[in-house]
Amino acid sequence: MLFLQMGWGDLGVYGEPSRETPNLDRMAAEGTLFPNFYSANPLCSPSRAALLTGRLPIRNGFYTTNAHARNAYTPQEIVGGIPDSEQLLPELLKEAGYVTKIVGKWHLGHRPQFHPLKHGFDEWFGSPNCHFGPYDNKARPNIPVYRDWEMVGRYYEEFPINLKTGEANLTQIYLQEALDFIKRQARRRPFFLYWAVDATHAPVYASKPFLGTSRRGRYGDAVREMDDSIGKMLQLLQDLRVADSTFVFFTSDNGAALISAPEQGGSNSPFLCGKQTTFEGGMREPALAWWPGHITPGQVSHQLGSIMDLFTTSLALAGLTPPSDRAIDGLNLLPALLQGRVMDRPVFYYRGDTLMAATLGQHKAHFWTWTNSWENFRQGMDFCPGQNVSGVTTHTLEDHTKLPLIFHLGRDPGERFPLSFASTEYQEALSRITQVVHQHQEALVPGQPQLNVCNWAVMNWAPPGCEKLGKCLTPPESIPKKCLWSH
């Protein structure tokens, strides 16, 4: 499973004009492309928690109640993480005899009880948080890189990232980890690889052979390196003759971060706004399934898909059924992939504790609209650069619950033309969506919110293994406080 941070419009096959993803484009040509596939959240951590639990962040606890409709994630001062009560995909796959590995960013909490090897992964090479930095190791430590249980260094130290030149070998290191794992496991036991590298996230980096090679600048260099890496993994599966017994899925955790554009941000192509928002640009994702000999090459599936479906689909591939003691939001995509079926299902767009929008069929209803605050916007933070749809891309949190804004995403993928409230189409769409939303909300049992409390003392001061490396730092006094989430 390949899980990256790229926008819907960043792949050649999704229309990026520089067309610099030949390997992903070939993966699409040999597999199935989903044009209507969604993340579970417009932000990284909640999306990843949803992917691995098959459950919306509102259920698995990856949200905040500190304020209404606020995006929250797992910076290193976060106290929470993935609860033990959640059953993660690797935990379940292990029961079916799978060897499981995560390469790259975990992002479900960095304190010891949240360690990926405590939640079903056999192996880990990567880091618990994003590669933000460099820090001075006094007010804030640099993010550690782990091999399995113990740290092996820190970003900007043993794992250098040159922010000025943009050079870093991280993606190559992560690629090698993946190739080694595949080589080692391919002919032994069934395996589950979650390749969640952190490149293309700002600050953007690439290794020397890719730096300066893109027509799109540094972000394009990083995309080219991702694409090249994926090509090498698929090629290895073919060389090892296990391609026909290996299901590969590529998608992304949220829309391209347009606040980092143009130097460090990607493309959501025709869609409105980007990361942090519940417009299509924030949550519609590129998605490719590849399974030679099983999936007919070159298909397009208009199935509404979700990253949570990867949970249920992976279980189905392993001959397992999802847990029956809890609500699971993921759908098994195999009927869509193997029989071309399209199943009716809603897509819910949450921001923190708030259901902002829902899509059913081709109609999307917005119950709330918000980009970011006027204050943030006036400071230059723009989630929708160059875009402005009156009454839609609002800078105050607007309540439309009594009269939702409805768009037809086929005729109007850019969410520019709300349907007339008086139209029959509006009335019919509203009635269908309202019914599904009521069902959802009536049955909903929100999880204990994990992203409310922050504490500087819990940061990555002294991760396991730091003693051996002489890299333990002294934490400050423990002062729990409410995390501040500004959008």
Added chain:
Amino acid sequence: MLFLQMGWGDLGVYGEPSRETPNLDRMAAEGTLFPNFYSANPLCSPSRAALLTGRLPIRNGFYTTNAHARNAYTPQEIVGGIPDSEQLLPELLKEAGYVTKIVGKWHLGHRPQFHPLKHGFDEWFGSPNCHFGPYDNKARPNIPVYRDWEMVGRYYEEFPINLKTGEANLTQIYLQEALDFIKRQARRRPFFLYWAVDATHAPVYASKPFLGTSRRGRYGDAVREMDDSIGKMLQLLQDLRVADSTFVFFTSDNGAALISAPEQGGSNSPFLCGKQTTFEGGMREPALAWWPGHITPGQVSHQLGSIMDLFTTSLALAGLTPPSDRAIDGLNLLPALLQGRVMDRPVFYYRGDTLMAATLGQHKAHFWTWTNSWENFRQGMDFCPGQNVSGVTTHTLEDHTKLPLIFHLGRDPGERFPLSFASTEYQEALSRITQVVHQHQEALVPGQPQLNVCNWAVMNWAPPGCEKLGKCLTPPESIPKKCLWSH
């Protein structure tokens, strides 16, 4: 040569989310796709005049001097048309033994001296103007449809278009004309077919089997019918075993008309604004070249291309050289297509008499910016719905000639982030572009403007052949006046 009115983002292979162009996508997979291909004007008539002459509208006369930077075309009250002094592609190809046919919209003037059969075409089935209407045949006649020299009926009369249901068989009729011509000529003499049907232009129509079949509404129905027609033409070439001796090129005359969106307008995907403007959305076009056995399948060419190149390329294919007694703006694309070469060349973006912008390499400089007037905009005419780039999508004609706005189209295809005037990149790009623009402007000899004078008496009252059909109408008094072009 297939010449339609579709936006860059309307094809699946260019990222349209509904992905309803399997035949065009296959044409791309079997041929070469140009992501950086341009019309010669953001409007229909001038673009078509440029295509057939290989010359910018400012040279061939398809512009107006009635006001600064105004788009003009050939409504039926226009007095002008293609001057006899221009040498058209079919005229030149005839010299090399080609049989030439135009199917569809001519748009280079409808008065007798401008008739396509007087300008090199052997055959014509189609109409001189757009299918606007229906008219009452009193204040304004319905547009005639010609077979060769004579009219055979009028739109909305013998060639019905039901604006309410959207049903019309025109594309099927135009398809049959093309198939018949190909069948007749394929094994006899070399042929040149210019398939310039008018569907996808508003008011949008499709034939019954396609109506209501698209995920994108009526516009999508029309696109699906276009795509299906192109599939049938390519299949016929293969069935006749002449595919490897037939060069096929697909492109469009201007960007999608976003004023007709979402019901009747297409998609320019990541690009700014649409038809009528000199932003990328107004002039960047889908472009596919197909020539089995010659063009390597599945290639992408980053050659900056222009529809005027089809003039020069077609001559080269016929073993001819372009006229040497005049400036020709078209480039021979065969080195790009057959040897993968990328040639340095500028793209000029004119609006009427004014050079609004120029692209060289990946840098585009805007010397003037304008969408439309505040007056038009306040009346609801929006060329950039949902888009607003401060200081760029201006509603007054802004003069940047002293300090052009420069964008890097690779990093910023949406023209949202002008380069800093102080940057080295800006200075270098400006210096290179300025040099090329000076050369262009110094050598430029503008043609006699053809789109200045209008006269209701010249409309399609009594086209040749009307007597036989009893369809002659009486023209009003001849009163020449300045045409009014509002944007």
